[in-house]
Amino acid sequence: MRHDVRPNRRARRLIPLVALAAASALVLSGCGADDTSTSGGISSGGEPQTGGTLTVALPATPSIIDPFATSLQADWVIARQVCEPLFDVSTSFEVGPVLAKDLVDNGGGSYTLSLRDGVTFQDGEPFTSADVIASLNRYFLTPGNGSILKSLTTSIEAVDDTTLTITLNTPSPLLPTLLTTAYMMPASVVKDRPITDPVSDLVCTGPYKLTSYAADGDVVLDRWDGYQKLDTPGDGGLGAKNAYADQIVFTPMPEASTRRQATEAGQVDIGGSLSYDDYDSVSSGGVAQAVLLSPTSGSTVVFNKAQGIMSNVAMRQAFLAALNMDDIMLAAFGNPEFYSVDGSIIPEVNSTWATDAGAENYNKPDLDRVKKLLDEAGYTGEPIRWLTTKEDPSWYGPSLPAQQQLKEAGITIDLQVIDRASVIQLRTDPMAFDLFSSGIPTYADPVLLPYLQQTFPGTWVSPDRDALLSTLSTESDPAARKVTWEQLQTLVYEDLPFLKFGTSRPLLITANRVHTEHPDELAGWYYNTWLDQQ
Amino acid sequence: MTSSTRVPEAADMLRYLAQRLLALLPTVAVPLVLVFLLLRLAPGDPAAILLGDSATPDQVAALRQELGLNAPLWEQFGRFLGDVVTLRLGDSLFLGKPVVDVIPDYALVTLEISIVALVVALVLGIGLGTLAAFRNGRPAGRIATALGIIGISVPQFVVALILIVVFAAWLHWFNVGGFVPMSKGFWPHLRSITLPALSLGIAESAFVARITRGAILDVVREPFVTTARSLGIAPRRIGAVHIVRVAALPIMTVAGLLVASLLSGSAVVETIFGVPGMGRLLLDAVGRRDYSLVQGIVLFTGLFVIIVNLLVDLSYSVVDPRVRLGRKSA
Numbered sequence: 054m055r056h057d058v059r060p061n062r063r064a065r066r067l068i069p070l071v072a073l074a075a076a077s078a079l080v081l082s083g084c085g086a087d088d089t090s091t092s093g094g095i096s097s098g099g100e101p102q103t104g105g106t107l108t109v110a111l112p113a114t115p116s117i118i119d120p121f122a123t124s125l126q127a128d129w130v131i132a133r134q135v136c137e138p139l140f141d142v143s144t145s146f147e148v149g150p151v152l153a154k155d156l157v158d159n160g161g162g163s164y165t166l167s168l169r170d171g172v173t174f175q176d177g178e179p180f181t182s183a184d185v186i187a188s189l190n191r192y193f194l195t196p197g198n199g200s201i202l203k204s205l206t207t208s209i210e211a212v213d214d215t216t217l218t219i220t221l222n223t224p225s226p227l228l229p230t231l232l233t234t235a236y237m238m239p240a241s242v243v244k245d246r247p248i249t250d251p252v253s254d255l256v257c258t259g260p261y262k263l264t265s266y267a268a269d270g271d272v273v274l275d276r277w278d279g280y281q282k283l284d285t286p287g288d289g290g291l292g293a294k295n296a297y298a299d300q301i302v303f304t305p306m307p308e309a310s311t312r313r314q315a316t317e318a319g320q321v322d323i324g325g326s327l328s329y330d331d332y333d334s335v336s337s338g339g340v341a342q343a344v345l346l347s348p349t350s351g352s353t354v355v356f357n358k359a360q361g362i363m364s365n366v367a368m369r370q371a372f373l374a375a376l377n378m379d380d381i382m383l384a385a386f387g388n389p390e391f392y393s394v395d396g397s398i399i400p401e402v403n404s405t406w407a408t409d410a411g412a413e414n415y416n417k418p419d420l421d422r423v424k425k426l427l428d429e430a431g432y433t434g435e436p437i438r439w440l441t442t443k444e445d446p447s448w449y450g451p452s453l454p455a456q457q458q459l460k461e462a463g464i465t466i467d468l469q470v471i472d473r474a475s476v477i478q479l480r481t482d483p484m485a486f487d488l489f490s491s492g493i494p495t496y497a498d499p500v501l502l503p504y505l506q507q508t509f510p511g512t513w514v515s516p517d518r519d520a521l522l523s524t525l526s527t528e529s530d531p532a533a534r535k536v537t538w539e540q541l542q543t544l545v546y547e548d549l550p551f552l553k554f555g556t557s558r559p560l561l562i563t564a565n566r567v568h569t570e571h572p573d574e575l576a577g578w579y580y581n582t583w584l585d586q587q
Numbered sequence: 588m589t590s591s592t593r594v595p596e597a598a599d600m601l602r603y604l605a606q607r608l609l610a611l612l613p614t615v616a617v618p619l620v621l622v623f624l625l626l627r628l629a630p631g632d633p634a635a636i637l638l639g640d641s642a643t644p645d646q647v648a649a650l651r652q653e654l655g656l657n658a659p660l661w662e663q664f665g666r667f668l669g670d671v672v673t674l675r676l677g678d679s680l681f682l683g684k685p686v687v688d689v690i691p692d693y694a695l696v697t698l699e700i701s702i703v704a705l706v707v708a709l710v711l712g713i714g715l716g717t718l719a720a721f722r723n724g725r726p727a728g729r730i731a732t733a734l735g736i737i738g739i740s741v742p743q744f745v746v747a748l749i750l751i752v753v754f755a756a757w758l759h760w761f762n763v764g765g766f767v768p769m770s771k772g773f774w775p776h777l778r779s780i781t782l783p784a785l786s787l788g789i790a791e792s793a794f795v796a797r798i799t800r801g802a803i804l805d806v807v808r809e810p811f812v813t814t815a816r817s818l819g820i821a822p823r824r825i826g827a828v829h830i831v832r833v834a835a836l837p838i839m840t841v842a843g844l845l846v847a848s849l850l851s852g853s854a855v856v857e858t859i860f861g862v863p864g865m866g867r868l869l870l871d872a873v874g875r876r877d878y879s880l881v882q883g884i885v886l887f888t889g890l891f892v893i894i895v896n897l898l899v900d901l902s903y904s905v906v907d908p909r910v911r912l913g914r915k916s917a
Binding site for chain 1 (some may be wrong): 629630631638639641642643647650683688692731751756759765771858859861863867868
């Protein structure tokens, strides 16, 4: 920052002392830098400009950058810039082709997959069917989408260098969606490679190439000039990926206050996961601004349906009848701008699947109904064990106000606050809990929701769920699939295997020189972001 | 000193060294066994964390089997001992490479910051403590004592945040956070490590100041100081040569202890500043239940602290000739 008026020498000597005293007062009193309120927002800033280094401060940079070797989507941030899947999703979770040119349904579970012509890896080698087969065989070893795809796949065969035949054991509309996380890597790197042997030198087809990487340290990406970009408008993982910045540097800053200060000081351009407490004090007129992304992160609790008091559906319904989600979300997040209170299990940002079906009793507290349900369940006031952790505010935040509301409704909660690793293990033991806090990201398709699987902790056994999931996995007509999902969500609200409080919005801080046409891309895609060049 | 006295002294020193090195084994073994057991007794399954929400119980079980986590405790401990003996220290479950290859990069960062912090702590602490002792009861002494009390009372993270606000956010002299390796240039590197080192050093300097003040005030009351004064030796010379030299022993002991304190404090400071050092690596490893990595860091840190304290003990005899290591007191 340049000052027009320079203080005299003696005054300059006093500046650090005065600043030290003032800062001490600020820190000790818990105040921020200033109280200027801002609604946030980020503009496209006119014509995109090329050049510069985009520095992104994240709570943590990935310890593993191989997307097949880690299931944490936060760890895929490097792969998203460097690698590409056959299909991908937009910021509104629409699925479209990326490295695939076309997918033709031949009937009977047979599909012909054509690859885009002229695509090469960053080492100059052409991208071919052999790379697809090697990558998918490794993808099959991963949990989630890879595992589901493996269970559906009978064979994958190369017809020629750019054409393959994929045969499924039953026709499924899920194939493109299941391929959205299958990042393509050279067969020479991934063939027969177990997922416990992570790739540390990603060589893929994306707009940036990996220049340097240290586990939990800085990750440097440089624009790859050989990138073959699509000519459709860019949006998230789809369309044109414009590598505007010459270089992207991801730097780890675990403390939210450090990320904020570093952005305001001009050291970084984007600070991820800003604390909601800082929202009001980040000035839009200064060098940085707060940016709220679309609500994508659901705060939930999952009930133990296998044993204990919560295995009684009346008890779970009593929870729903006791809770005022508006109050819970306000207490948890502090400002209605930071969340949405919606009964749709798939958040509204994914307009294809968002629905209120079955959610008539969501956010309709009714203490008379609670009493009836508790009597029906035979509840006598025994403590109900709720596992949660402070490591994730979206897990922990709703638990305290919900505990208070449940107490007022006559339900005693034994809130057990432990570390995240302990929650993840204890929730697999039905003897150890009655419910646990959790969170759900937004999925492109409801079939991918882990909560709907019987194997997910909490054990939801339901023949009706199985039948609806089966239809959802095999029905090809989009309208019929939407109806099936509405039936399935209705079943969720009847059986209540889990309960959603609301959906929170990620909060970032960006320097004013940062621009993008789709702010939601800042959730993890950085190639279409540009910097003012002055 | 004659040659006949030097030989027993050398033998004493060697005997002392041998005893200390022998004592090193249980000193390291006890925390290692404790950490090994605590990690496995505490809830938290690395396989479940590694595979995430979408994994089925069968997939988690298969990975546990592959990683050897289903083996009996004694078998896992035997494997761990084998890894220690071969100096490989096992493979990090999350980083996918030998722990012995992971630790050095992080250790060097922490070591560098800790050394700078140690210098800051000693210079500031000894300066303040000496001032407080020699100006005891006077305004300068009282101010120095008050600064020491403030330093001990203010938590390390508050010191770090104040330094960030003043010297990084306002004055832009140093980086708010992040780490720039030396390979990117000396000044950028210095800008990135100064505030973490200062945060650590300032917080510890208050402790050094307190010990220094107490040690000097104790020595000032010794009879030999009175004798020196009665012999007409200049007060400055008494202070610089006689008092400080004797008072140096407890300060040196504190310096040895400071190494352990700096290493543990580095976890907080490295987290605030986003420095990829051992402290943060340990926190991350515990959070992920990366057993091998946690054990490796505990072993490395334990050995380092023990060796530093051994060196401090050995240096006593150099500073104060009255101290003879390895010889039973009369």
